[in-house]
Amino acid sequence: MNQAEKEQYLREYALLKNEGKPFFxxxxxKDSIMAVxxxxxxxxxxxxxxxxxxxxxxxxxxxxVPRPDWYFFFLFEVLRVMRNxxxxxxxxxxxxxxxxxxxxxxxxxYDRSPERLITRRPLALASGLATIACIAFLTFSGANxxxxxxxxxxxxAGLNKAxxxxxxxxxxxxxxxGCEGCxxxxxxxxxxxxxxxxxxxxxxxxxxIAQTLKNPTAPMPSFANLAKTSPKKFAELVQxxxxxx
Amino acid sequence: xxxxxxxxxxxxxxPNEPAPLSPVEAATEAGLTxxxxxxxxxxxxxxxxxxxxxxxxxxxxxxxxxxxxxxxAFLNQAVTGVFLAMYYRPSVTGGAYESIRNINDNVFLGQFxxxxxxxxxxxxxxxxxxxxxxxxxxxxxxxxxxxxxxIGVVLLILTLAMGFTGYLLPFDQRSYWATIVGVNIxxxxxxxxxxxxxxxxxxxxxxxxxxxxxxxxxMMLIPGxxxxxxxxxLYLVMKLGISAPPWLxxxxxxxVREVVEV
Ligand code: HEM
Numbered sequence: 001m002n003q004a005e006k007e008q009y010l011r012e013y014a015l016l017k018n019e020g021k022p023f024f025x026x027x028x029x030k031d032s033i034m035a036v037x038x039x040x041x042x043x044x045x046x047x048x049x050x051x052x053x054x055x056x057x058x059x060x061x062x063x064x065v066p067r068p069d070w071y072f073f074f075l076f077e078v079l080r081v082m083r084n085x086x087x088x089x090x091x092x093x094x095x096x097x098x099x100x101x102x103x104x105x106x107x108x109x110y111d112r113s114p115e116r117l118i119t120r121r122p123l124a125l126a127s128g129l130a131t132i133a134c135i136a137f138l139t140f141s142g143a144n145x146x147x148x149x150x151x152x153x154x155x156x157a158g159l160n161k162a163x164x165x166x167x168x169x170x171x172x173x174x175x176x177x178g179c180e181g182c183x184x185x186x187x188x189x190x191x192x193x194x195x196x197x198x199x200x201x202x203x204x205x206x207x208x209i210a211q212t213l214k215n216p217t218a219p220m221p222s223f224a225n226l227a228k229t230s231p232k233k234f235a236e237l238v239q240x241x242x243x244x245x
Numbered sequence: 246x247x248x249x250x251x252x253x254x255x256x257x258x259x260p261n262e263p264a265p266l267s268p269v270e271a272a273t274e275a276g277l278t279x280x281x282x283x284x285x286x287x288x289x290x291x292x293x294x295x296x297x298x299x300x301x302x303x304x305x306x307x308x309x310x311x312x313x314x315x316x317x318a319f320l321n322q323a324v325t326g327v328f329l330a331m332y333y334r335p336s337v338t339g340g341a342y343e344s345i346r347n348i349n350d351n352v353f354l355g356q357f358x359x360x361x362x363x364x365x366x367x368x369x370x371x372x373x374x375x376x377x378x379x380x381x382x383x384x385x386x387x388x389x390x391x392x393x394x395x396i397g398v399v400l401l402i403l404t405l406a407m408g409f410t411g412y413l414l415p416f417d418q419r420s421y422w423a424t425i426v427g428v429n430i431x432x433x434x435x436x437x438x439x440x441x442x443x444x445x446x447x448x449x450x451x452x453x454x455x456x457x458x459x460x461x462x463x464m465m466l467i468p469g470x471x472x473x474x475x476x477x478x479l480y481l482v483m484k485l486g487i488s489a490p491p492w493l494x495x496x497x498x499x500x501v502r503e504v505v506e507v
Contacts (some may be wrong), residue, residue: 001388009388015495017486024297027305034310035317042321042368048358053349054417056342068406068423073371076426106399107381108391116384116491128381156496176425176451223465 005114073142074135153186153198156243163243170240173233182220195221199244206242213238302489308383309487316475318369322407323472325362326464332401335460337453341416353364356360366408373404385488393481403471410463416456424459425451 001009021027068076078096080126111124118125155167174180180189184196200209213234227234265275284290295349334344348355377397380386386394413424426450431441447454 006388011490012495013302013486016304016493017300019495020300020302020305020489022298023301027301027309028297030305030307030310031313034307034314038317038372039321040367042318042365043357044362045364045368046357049360049364050356051349051359052421053342053345053362053415057337057416058420067411067419068427069367071367071405071408072423072427100403101398104393104401106392108388110384111387114387116387118382118489118491121384124381124384128378132378142320148299191497244344 002110009114072142074138076144077138100215124239153244156245159243166236166245169233169236170175170238170243173237174240175208177223177226177237197241197244201242202243204242206238209241210234210238291368296483298424299483301487302493304490304493305487306490308379310491311372311379312482315372315376316479318365318372319471319475321365322362323371323468324364325358326358326468328358328361330464335414335457337416337456341456345415359493366411369404370408373401377401383488390481390488392487393478396478396481399473400471400478403467403474407463407467407471410459410467413456413459414463472496 075097114120115121118128153171155164159167174185179185179194182194183189184198186198189197204212210227212220214222214227216222223234223237226237230242291470296339310369329348332344332355333341335341345359348359350356380397409424412420412422428442428445431445445455445458446452447458
């Protein structure tokens with residue numbers, strides 16, 4: 001908008017405002033009715049659905065499907081889909097939401113046309129509707145997919161109690177570390193770009209696995225950092241993988 | 246000698262004794278005095294009068310109530326949140342989970358208030374998106390309301406952050422695992438990612454400090470920021486005036502044309 005358009009807008013707005021009604025009671029009345037309605041809806045939801053609590057935290061299982069609240073489904077879904085495009089993984093998982101946010105943030109700075117009526121802003125109309133459709137679609141498909149970090153492998157026979165504990169711990173670490181974005185593990189995870197790890201222990205020795213984790217070929221990210229900050233976890237991870245015969 | 250009647254000044258009728266105030270009237274009177282006293286020092290009534298009786302443009306419809314509805318949902322979160330905080334213990338070992346169990350099972354109306362907080366969050370998210378949609382499709386973010394929009398986006402991000410940090414607090418399986426995945430997503434972000442992850446966890450490991458950190462962020466840091474920003478948002482809305490519906494055109498008033506002719 002140039003200076004003339006700005007002045008034109010302010011003048012037009014002042015006229016419309018002059019023809020308007022006082023905030024109190026007209027707008028206040030509508031706002032209050034809306035507020036009462038919102039309050040009733042919240043109370044009804046609380047009465048109908050309560051606030052049930054799931055089972056207590058158990059950090060040693062990974063069979064639990066983590067579910068964010070529904071309004072984060074679309075983010076989780078972006079993460080899941082993007083993991084299949086590993087070249088972009090680090091950028092995509094949070095990069096795409098960040099870019100969208102920046103786009104939203106700067107909207108008034110790049111959309112400076114004076115036109116406000118949506119039917120005369122075809123680009124804004126199209127992108128607005130497309131955004132809504134995207135978010136709705138991602139929310140819907142996010143609601144219908146399994147978790148991105150579930151691991152569901154049977155504990156191999158012939159392990160003693162301590163070895164079992166290490167196996168369970170390693171399973172958790174695999175779940176947390178996002179390996180399943182690129183590897184298949186039993187019936188979970190994505191098949192590719194990395195090879196399936198279901199029987200990795202029969203193909204590679206523990207030392208070779210540790211070597212891969214610390215110094216992998218791209219696109220696999222390096223887990224050398226984990227080995228440094230938490231050698232115990234790293235050892236459990238390697239042990240878990242080499243138990244997968 | 247008595248004065249002639251004519252010269253006598255008429256004695257004024259004794260003024261009526263004021264009837265004693267009834268208790269209700271006395272209370273009203275006292276209240277008014279207090280209000281006047283405060284107003285004389287703060288001069289707030291002037292501002293209030295301006296705020297309440299400022300005009301809103303013609304054609305304001307129900308879509309314009311979504312902003313105040315969002316604010317109302319925020320207030321609901323604040324009030325129910327205070328009650329939950331009275332019973333909640335942000336301790337992994339000392340029973341975050343158990344304290345929520347206690348709220349649900351034993352505290353009077355506990356589950357109801359907990360439910361209002363939980364569902365209020367969803368309602369607020371829906372309302373904030375609807376409000377943003379209204380602003381977008383009405384072109385209400387355009388000159389001179391750009392800054393209102395930008396603050397709005399910050400409010401949106403903070404609202405989502407509230408949802409994220411609050412989700413961990415009951416410390417049940419679902420919240421724990423969802424949060425782990427969420428923090429790990431943050432970790433993969435370019436540049437700042439690992440730092441955000443470390444900040445949220447309170448270290449490289451997901452542990453006891455993580456919960457109290459989430460709790461502090463959820464109940465002090467973000468709400469404080471949001472309250473301040475909502476205040477600024479509303480100040481701008483009042484200062485600039487609520488935008489008129491984009492389909493309305495103003496009638497040129499006669500007066501303006503006359504002035505131009507002269
Ligand atoms: C905590 C969240 C928010 C609260 C409490 C809030 C509150 C309000 C209120 C009460 C109004 C007055 C007019 C109306 O109700 O439509 C308003 C206007 C406005 N809001 Fe928000 N809002 C919030 C979030 C947002 C977001 C996320 C955006 C956009 C990204 C936004 C952008 C705007 C703009 C541009 C206006 C001016 C609209 C006009 O003048 O027509 N707000 N807000």
